Structures are given as structure tokens and as C-alpha cells.
Amino acid sequence: MSGVWTLAEFREDRINSVSYELLAWGRSLADTLKVELSSVILGCEIKDVESLFDHGSDIVYKVDDKRVEHFLPDTYSNIIFSLVKKYDPQIIIASATTYGRTIMPVLSTKLNTGLTADCTKLEIGDDGTLLQTRPAIGGNVMATIRTQTRLQMATVRPRSKKPISYDKSQRKIIVPEIEDELFKSAYRWIKFERDESTDLPIQEADVVISGGRGMRDEKNFEMLYALAKELNGVVGASRTAVDMGWIPYSHQVGLSGKTVSPHLYMAFGISGAIQHIAGMSSSDIVIAVNTDPDAPIFNVADFGIVGDATEILPELLKALGDKNE
Amino acid sequence: MKIGVLIKQVPATDKVRMDEKTGTMVRSEMEAELNPLDMYAVEEAVRIKERLKDVHITAITMGPQSASDAIRDAISIGCDDGYLLTDRRFAGADTWATAYTLSMAIKKVGGFDLILCGERATDGETGQVGPSVGSQMGIPVLTYVSEIVDLTDKHVRVKRAIEGGHEIVEVDLPALISVVKEINDPRIPNLSGKLKAKFAEIGSLDSVSIEADQSKIGLGGSPTKVVKVFYPKLTRSGEIVRSKDPQSSIKALLNFLKSKEII
Ligand SMILES: Cc1cc2nc3c(=O)[nH]c(=O)nc-3n(C[C@H](O)[C@H](O)[C@H](O)COP(=O)(O)OP(=O)(O)OC[C@H]3O[C@@H](n4cnc5c(N)ncnc54)[C@H](O)[C@@H]3O)c2cc1C
Ligand SMILES: Cc1cc2nc3c(=O)[nH]c(=O)nc-3n(C[C@H](O)[C@H](O)[C@H](O)COP(=O)(O)OP(=O)(O)OC[C@H]3O[C@@H](n4cnc5c(N)ncnc54)[C@H](O)[C@@H]3O)c2cc1C
Numbered sequence: 001m002s003g004v005w006t007l008a009e010f011r012e013d014r015i016n017s018v019s020y021e022l023l024a025w026g027r028s029l030a031d032t033l034k035v036e037l038s039s040v041i042l043g044c045e046i047k048d049v050e051s052l053f054d055h056g057s058d059i060v061y062k063v064d065d066k067r068v069e070h071f072l073p074d075t076y077s078n079i080i081f082s083l084v085k086k087y088d089p090q091i092i093i094a095s096a097t098t099y100g101r102t103i104m105p106v107l108s109t110k111l112n113t114g115l116t117a118d119c120t121k122l123e124i125g126d127d128g129t130l131l132q133t134r135p136a137i138g139g140n141v142m143a144t145i146r147t148q149t150r151l152q153m154a155t156v157r158p159r160s161k162k163p164i165s166y167d168k169s170q171r172k173i174i175v176p177e178i179e180d181e182l183f184k185s186a187y188r189w190i191k192f193e194r195d196e197s198t199d200l201p202i203q204e205a206d207v208v209i210s211g212g213r214g215m216r217d218e219k220n221f222e223m224l225y226a227l228a229k230e231l232n233g234v235v236g237a238s239r240t241a242v243d244m245g246w247i248p249y250s251h252q253v254g255l256s257g258k259t260v261s262p263h264l265y266m267a268f269g270i271s272g273a274i275q276h277i278a279g280m281s282s283s284d285i286v287i288a289v290n291t292d293p294d295a296p297i298f299n300v301a302d303f304g305i306v307g308d309a310t311e312i313l314p315e316l317l318k319a320l321g322d323k324n325e
Numbered sequence: 326m327k328i329g330v331l332i333k334q335v336p337a338t339d340k341v342r343m344d345e346k347t348g349t350m351v352r353s354e355m356e357a358e359l360n361p362l363d364m365y366a367v368e369e370a371v372r373i374k375e376r377l378k379d380v381h382i383t384a385i386t387m388g389p390q391s392a393s394d395a396i397r398d399a400i401s402i403g404c405d406d407g408y409l410l411t412d413r414r415f416a417g418a419d420t421w422a423t424a425y426t427l428s429m430a431i432k433k434v435g436g437f438d439l440i441l442c443g444e445r446a447t448d449g450e451t452g453q454v455g456p457s458v459g460s461q462m463g464i465p466v467l468t469y470v471s472e473i474v475d476l477t478d479k480h481v482r483v484k485r486a487i488e489g490g491h492e493i494v495e496v497d498l499p500a501l502i503s504v505v506k507e508i509n510d511p512r513i514p515n516l517s518g519k520l521k522a523k524f525a526e527i528g529s530l531d532s533v534s535i536e537a538d539q540s541k542i543g544l545g546g547s548p549t550k551v552v553k554v555f556y557p558k559l560t561r562s563g564e565i566v567r568s569k570d571p572q573s574s575i576k577a578l579l580n581f582l583k584s585k586e587i588i
Contacts, residue, residue, distance in 0.1 A: 073456075097488060098468065098469050098485070098487040099487075102466065102468045104453075105452075105456035105457040109456075109461055112548075113421075114421055114547070115420065115453055115457075115549070117451035117453055118450070118451070131552070136448065136449055136451075137449075140557075140559075141555075142555050142556070143551045143553070143554050144551070144552050144553040145549050145550065145552065146550050146552045147550075186496050186497060187465060190494060190495060191493050192491070192493075193490050193492075194489060194490040195491075200489075201489055204488070231587065231588075248507075249486075249505075250486060255447055256361060256362060257506075281557075281559050285585055285587075286561065299560045300561055301563040302563040302564075303581045304563055304564070305578060306565065306566065307574055312575065323579075
């Protein structure tokens with residue numbers, strides 16, 4: 001029996017930071033259960049495996065091969081399936097990224113086990129089973145879920161826990177032998193086209209600066225980019241702003257867009273429709289700027305300004321600029 | 326080409342009541358609609374039909390009797406026919422049991438080259454059913470698809486919207502695709518579509534007709550169990566500044582940011 005596993009992500013030549021957040025969750029579970037914590041990582045010319053130990057792993061299962069350079073759901077799930085059969089973990093967690101949300105249901109189906117989605121809290125119950133808490137129905141409901149099979153699997157919402165540093169690691173790297181057969185894939189990977197507009201996906205950002213219809217036009221969004229730059233954040237948007245063509249869909253926050261839980265969320269000219277709030281209510285700090293004192297966004301704000309966003313923003317940028325001089 | 330579209334009926338209201346004992350949703354007394362994110366899957370199927378010859382689209386849903394309305398909505402936009410999977414024994418299914426049930430129904434109806442589904446349902450919000458169905462059936466799964474770049478009788482090439490950009494991949498058919506909103510703009514049904522939907526015959530399937538293993542369906546066949554539900558408090562009582570002078574508002578904002586150690 002080999003304890004708790006986390007699926008680390010190696011993409012575009014680096015280990016994704018969400019892999020370390022996952023280890024923070026994994027560590028607390030493994031410590032409670034008094035078992036080992038492992039990372040499973042697949043990729044080609046994987047770098048910086050040591051950092052997984054520094055953030056909580058005792059053991060790393062490493063599959064470093066040209067044939068798994070890109071995410072191929074069948075190859076990846078076949079390989080991880082074979083590792084699970086051989087090493088028998090009791091809990092597997094992955095981040096609720098496009099990788100985790102694809103590999104985990106494919107894998108859990110093959111393993112005949114349950115899977116809980118997009119959890120914001122994981123803990124071990126009195127009987128030693130995993131209690132998985134997750135928001136559903138647009139954040140209106142929180143459900144705590146238990147998996148009846150011995151192997152328990154969950155995806156975890158990015159940014160739901162801060163990475164930790166760990167110095168008690170055994171630093172054991174296991175390079176399992178994988179049969180050639182398992183590398184066969186039905187997928188032909190062609191290429192990856194990087195987005196010009198963002199560096200960081202909005203779900204992974206510490207600070208999200210969002211604009212809505214109240215920003216009035218696309219040009220005014222430039223002020224949001226400037227503020228995002230100032231605060232090391234990224235720009236998000238309401239659906240209306242996306243529908244207006246002011247910003248691509250990948251920036252949409254809400255029920256039919258992305259769910260974000262940054263440390264700071266700022267909403268400029270966003271009314272705060274329930275479908276928007278569904279995507280940002282788990283942010284630590286919410287600041288809203290809106291001309292309408294009765295805008296519902298103020299109900300979920302920690303700080304609000306009743307005012308014109310297009311007047312506030314230039315002044316705010318100026319004040320922040322002055323401060324830095 | 327035969328295309329299957331998986332659709333789910335979801336509550337249209339913002340307030341949803343849960344049965345605290347079983348952890349399942351109480352559906353009656355609520356208005357229901359076709360999952361908004363499934364509209365994109367239906368629309369994409371119809372666009373394929375408009376582009377290629379001899380395409381037949383079948384919508385499939387598992388749900389209560391009233392979920393036949395979701396099938397009718399799909400037909401009104403251009404699906405050819407549909408099946409409603411309904412059986413008291415399906416009730417309370419988690420994503421594993423839902424995917425098992427849907428895959429048995431797909432096998433029964435038979436012969437799909439392509440299966441389309443939504444990114445996620447706006448109620449359960451797991452996004453797990455699509456990939457699980459593909460996995461149950463042992464066919465390639467393409468998730469987060471924002472464009473079908475090329476489709477022939479033999480293969481499909483798609484663009485996937487992933488973190489930081491788009492990935493292009495290709496697989497042979499049959500395959501399962503889950504689409505994101507970026508893929509198209511769903512049309513509004515026209516009058517003839519609505520009439521066709523109104524009089525359409527909807528196929529009905531139950532656990533016996535799809536030859537499901539009774540131990541793998543519904544609440545009993547579900548490996549996950551909701552043990553507790555609660556309603557989070559969404560409101561925060563923050564300080565709201567209503568000054569006519571932007572300077573004083575900004576000063577208050579800067580102080581707030583400082584107090585939170587953001588600047
Ligand atoms: C099924 C479904 C899914 C949806 N999914 C999403 C989703 O994922 N994300 C999402 O955001 N929405 C979603 N919506 C849409 C949602 O209901 C709202 O229509 C949308 O969020 C409104 O966007 P908005 O706040 O930018 O615009 P509006 O509601 O028009 O609000 C604009 C706000 O700006 C204020 N304002 C105007 N001028 C200024 C100014 N100069 N300075 C400051 N404030 C100003 C106004 O007072 C108003 O409050 C969904 C809807 C449905 C039905
Ligand atoms: C509060 C709450 C939390 C839950 N959490 C979990 C959980 O973590 N893990 C779990 O396994 N179950 C969970 N469930 C149960 C889950 O909601 C149901 O299994 C549901 O039937 C399918 O999941 P979904 O709504 O997440 O659909 P999704 O997986 O989000 O749906 C994706 C797509 O699959 C297709 N699809 C989904 N359902 C159907 C259907 N009935 N008929 C046809 N096509 C369909 C649609 O194309 C849809 O767009 C939860 C339920 C509740 C009420």
C-alpha cells in the first residue's frame with residue numbers, strides 16, 4: 001500500500017505551480033493517515049523533480065519518455081492505471097485543470113472508482129476515509145462527498161491551498177518499467193498555439209482585475225491591463241464584456257466561464273449577476289467599483305466604491321504610479 | 326455519419342433545494358431547461374449536418390419524464406430524433422453511474438461515429454460525465470474543444486482550449502468530444518423547428534431495455550455519496566464608499582489595499 005498520490009503536471013518545460021498546491025493538500029492527508037505522499041509525473045526531459053520533494057513529496061514516480069511529451073489521455077491513463085495496479089495507492093488527487101479534469105474521469109472509470117470534482121476542501125474523516133467538499137450549482141450549495149471504494153479520487157480547485165515547504169522528504173525517485181504496449185496512442189498530437197494575450201490562465205492568478213459592461217468600450221480595458229500589470233495580476237471579464245468582443249472567452253469569469261479564487265478580485269462595471277458571482281465568490285478579497293449603489297456586486301464585496309470606473313481607474317493608476325516613484 | 330449528442334436537463338432557477346438525507350436535488354416544483362452549455366454541442370452537431378452529407382443526429386438524455394422537453398428543444402434546433410432514458414432505478418446516479426448508463430444506451434442505439442457533449446452541467450458542475458462515457462466505451466476523448474478543424478468519415482481534428490492557449494490533436498472515429506462555449510453561437514429555433522419538435526416521437530429506454538447491470542445504476546451503483554450539504558454564506562458586509570470626489574474614494578481604496586498588504 002503506498003498512500004496518497006498526487007498527479008503533477010509537466011508542461012512547456014516546467015512543473016506547473018498547481019502541482020505544488022496539490023502537494024500541500026496531499027501532505028495534510030498523508031500526515032493524518034500516517035502514510036507516504038507521492039507525486040506521479042509524466043513528460044519528456046522532466047526538469048526540477050527535486051522541487052516536488054521540497055514541496056511535500058516523499059516519493060516521485062517518474063515516466064520520462066519522448067512518447068509522453070504531450071498529454072495523450074489514453075497513454076497517460078494506461079500508464080497511471082498500471083502504476084495504480086502495481087503500487088496500490090488509497091487516494092489520488094489531481095488539480096482541476098484541463099489536464100486533471102480529463103485524465104481523472106478517464107482513469108477513475110477504468111479503475112471502477114468514484115471521483116469528486118473541483119474540491120475546495122479535503123480532510124480525513126473519523127473512519128479514515130476522505131471527506132471531499134465542493135461547491136456546486138453555481139456556488140449556491142456546498143456538498144461533502146465520500147467515496148465508497150477503497151481507492152478514493154478527487155480533483156482539487158487551483159488556488160484552494162498555498163504550497164508548503166517540506167524538509168523531511170525521503171527523496172526517493174522511482175522510475176517504473178513501462179511496457180511498450182502502454183505507450184501506444186490513438187491520438188495524433190499536432191501542435192500547441194500559445195495565446196498572445198495572457199501569460200497566466202486566470203484560474204491560476206493571485207490577482208484578477210475584471211471588467212464588465214460598465215467599462216463602456218474595449219479601449220477602456222487597457223486601464224484594466226495596466227492595473228493588472230501593476231498588481232501582478234491578470235484581466236478577467238463578465239460575459240457581457242466577452243459577448244461585446246472586448247476580450248476573449250478564456251477570460252470570462254462565471255457559471256459559463258472560468259471559476260477563479262484569487263487572493264484579490266476587483267470588479268469594475270460589473271453588476272454582479274448570480275452567474276458572475278458563481279465564478280468568483282470564493283476569492284479572498286473582493287473589491288467592486290460601480291456607478292449604481294444598489295448593484296448586487298456590492299453584496300459580495302469587502303470594499304466598494306460607488307463611482308464611475310472610467311474615472312476611478314486613471315486616478316488609481318496614477319496614485320499607484322506615484323507611490324512607486 | 327451518425328452523431329449522438331448527450332444533453333442534460335438542469336434547473337433554471339437560481340434557488341435549488343436539496344434533500345439533506347439523500348444529498349440529491351429535489352427537482353419537482355422547479356422550472357427546468359436544457360443545460361445552457363449543451364446548446365453548443367447541439368449547435369455544433371447541426372453545423373456538421375449542414376456541412377456534410379448524410380448526417381443523422383440523435384439527442385440522448387437520462388432524466389425524469391419531463392426531461393423529454395430537453396430532447397424537444399434539441400430537435401427544434403435541428404436534431405433528427407432523440408431518446409429519453411428514464412427509470413426510477415436511475416435516480417441518484419453519480420457521474421460514474423450516469424456515464425455507465427449513458428454508455429449502455431449508446432451501445433443499444435448503436436453505431437455513432439461521433440458523440441458530442443457539453444463541457445459541464447450547470448447544476449452538478451463536475452464536467453466528468455463526458456470523459457467517463459468515452460472511457461466506458463473505450464473510445465478517444467477530446468475535451469475542451471473550441472473548434473472542429475477537420476472532420477471526415479475517418480477522423481476528426483480539433484482545437485482544444487487549454488491553459489495558456491490552444492492545442493491541436495487528431496483521432497480516428499469513433500470519438501467523444503466535449504465542447505466549450507467558444508465553439509459557436511447557438512441558433513434560436515424557428516417555427517418549423519418548433520413544430521417538428523412538438524410532434525416528434527421520442528424513443529424511450531429504461532434499465533431493462535439497455536441491458537444495464539442493475540448493480541451499476543442509480544444511487545446504489547454510485548461509488549460517491551453526498552454525505553452533507555450546506556449553503557455557504559455568499560454575502561460579505563464590506564465598506565462601501567460613496568464619495569462624489571474620486572480622490573477621496575481612491576484614498577480609501579489605497580488604505581484598504583495597504584491594510585490587506587496588497588500594496
Ligand atoms: C445560463 C447563463 C450563464 C451565464 N454565465 C455567465 C458567466 O459565466 N459570467 C458572467 O459574467 N455572466 C454570465 N451570465 C450573464 C449574467 O446573467 C449577466 O448578464 C452578466 O454577468 C452581466 O454582465 P455585466 O455585469 O458586465 O453587465 P450589466 O449587468 O449590464 O452590468 C453593468 C454594470 O456596470 C455598471 N456601470 C455602468 N456604467 C458604469 C461606469 N461607468 N462605471 C462603473 N460601473 C458602471 C452598471 O451600474 C451595472 O451594474 C450568464 C447568464 C445565463 C442566463
Ligand atoms: C451538489 C452535488 C455535488 C455532486 N458532486 C459529484 C461529484 O463530485 N462526483 C460525482 O461523481 N457526482 C457528483 N454529483 C452527482 C452528479 O451531479 C450527477 O451524477 C449528474 O447526473 C451528472 O453530473 P454533472 O451534473 O456534474 O454533469 P457534467 O459531468 O458536468 O456534465 C457534462 C456533460 O455530460 C452530459 N451529461 C451529463 N449528465 C447527463 C445526463 N443525465 N444525460 C445526458 N447527458 C448528460 C452533458 O452533455 C453535459 O454537458 C453531485 C451532485 C450534486 C447535487
